[in-house]
Amino acid sequence: MDALERQALVLEAVCRVAEPLVRLLVSEGVGYPVLAAQLKPVFLEQALAQIRQHGEKETDSALSLRSGIHRKDISAWRQSPIPKRVSKRSIPAEVFARWISDPAFASPEGIPLSLPRQGGSDSFEALARSVNQDVHPLSVLNELLRLGLAELTVGEDGVERVSVRTAGFIPQADWEQLLSLWVDNLGAHLDTAVRNLNGQEPRLLEQAAYAGGLSEASVQELAALSRRLWADMLHAFLQEATRLHTQDGGLGPHLVRLGAYFHEGQEPPALNAPASGAAS
Numbered sequence: 001m002d003a004l005e006r007q008a009l010v011l012e013a014v015c016r017v018a019e020p021l022v023r024l025l026v027s028e029g030v031g032y033p034v035l036a037a038q039l040k041p042v043f044l045e046q047a048l049a050q051i052r053q054h055g056e057k058e059t060d061s062a063l064s065l066r067s068g069i070h071r072k073d074i075s076a077w078r079q080s081p082i083p084k085r086v087s088k089r090s091i092p093a094e095v096f097a098r099w100i101s102d103p104a105f106a107s108p109e110g111i112p113l114s115l116p117r118q119g120g121s122d123s124f125e126a127l128a129r130s131v132n133q134d135v136h137p138l139s140v141l142n143e144l145l146r147l148g149l150a151e152l153t154v155g156e157d158g159v160e161r162v163s164v165r166t167a168g169f170i171p172q173a174d175w176e177q178l179l180s181l182w183v184d185n186l187g188a189h190l191d192t193a194v195r196n197l198n199g200q201e202p203r204l205l206e207q208a209a210y211a212g213g214l215s216e217a218s219v220q221e222l223a224a225l226s227r228r229l230w231a232d233m234l235h236a237f238l239q240e241a242t243r244l245h246t247q248d249g250g251l252g253p254h255l256v257r258l259g260a261y262f263h264e265g266q267e268p269p270a271l272n273a274p275a276s277g278a279a280s
Contacts, residue, residue, distance in 0.1 A: 017190075043067040044077055092143040095131045096150075100164060101238030102127075110235055117141070117152065117160040124162040188257045205258075208279050219264050226262045233260070 025035060047066035051058055060071045060078075067074075099105050100112045105127055107113060115124040128137035141162060144150040151165050192204045211222065237258050 040069055040073060041077055041081065043069055044074060091132050091135045092140050092147070092149075095128050095140050096144060096164075097238055098131055098242065099127055101235060101242050103239070110239075112164040114161045114163040117162050185257070185259055189259060210277060210279065223262055223264070226260070230260045233258070 025031075044063060044067055047063050048058060050066060051062055056062055060074045063069070063074050064071045099115075103110075105113055105115065105122070113122075115122060115127060117123065118125045120126065124141060125137040128135070128140045132140075141150065141152070144162075145152060149165055151163050153161050153163065155161060189206070192206045196203050196206055214222070241256070
């Protein structure tokens with residue numbers, strides 16, 4: 001297969017992958033001209049990264065050749081590049097992850113404990129401070145309550161206790177934060193897929209299983225099963241990640257993500273297609 005054939009296939013594949021993204025843009029009233037303008041610096045940044053990776057000269061001509069963008073636009077970009085948005089560290093998310101993974105805050109069966117709001121080493125206050133000393137535990141608690149991830153109750157003894165309400169950090173009450181998580185998760189998935197497609201070693205985990213010919217009731221059963229499997233995997237992963245983070249002193253340069261998704265569609269099955277299987 002020659003380079004032009006590969007380019008055509010890649011372009012077709014990217015357009016197919018982009019369909020849900022374009023659907024989101026259209027639903028939010030973002031048209032093609034706005035997207036095209038925003039994509040220019042993305043093309044330039046990626047072209048510049050490849051030029052540097054290959055040790056080539058960072059000229060406007062080289063950038064134009066790799067990105068397909070006119071040199072006058074490159075000149076304007078160099079004068080006022082668009083700053084990259086930096087993902088903010090979510091202290092509540094880290095506290096929540098520690099809560100559902102650290103054996104010190106869980107029952108022998110691994111279930112997150114209901115914690116006194118204040119007190120000793122087994123309190124929510126101690127949990128929050130074990131993650132970050134700068135943000136007050138009450139501020140963290142208020143954010144978890146706002147997001148619907150925790151609940152605060154007062155016992156008969158008058159002690160305030162904090163309990164987990166859900167086993168996953170999905171801030172439905174905060175659309176902007178949900179969008180930020182979507183960017184991180186989908187971006188990481190695509191980055192892994194592109195890395196594997198480019199033949200980089202070692203290949204990273206990027207797999208999916210499928211099953212067809214199902215009724216709506218069967219789909220709901222599999223959806224419930226997927227949530228249970230994810231909860232088990234999440235718990236095991238976070239426990240080991242917490243141990244390794246402590247072992248490394250929290251000073252390592254790497255960030256790891258492990259994700260999962262469940263998708264249901266109503267596409268007609270291809271003739272003689274298998275009912276189930278796995279795909280990479």
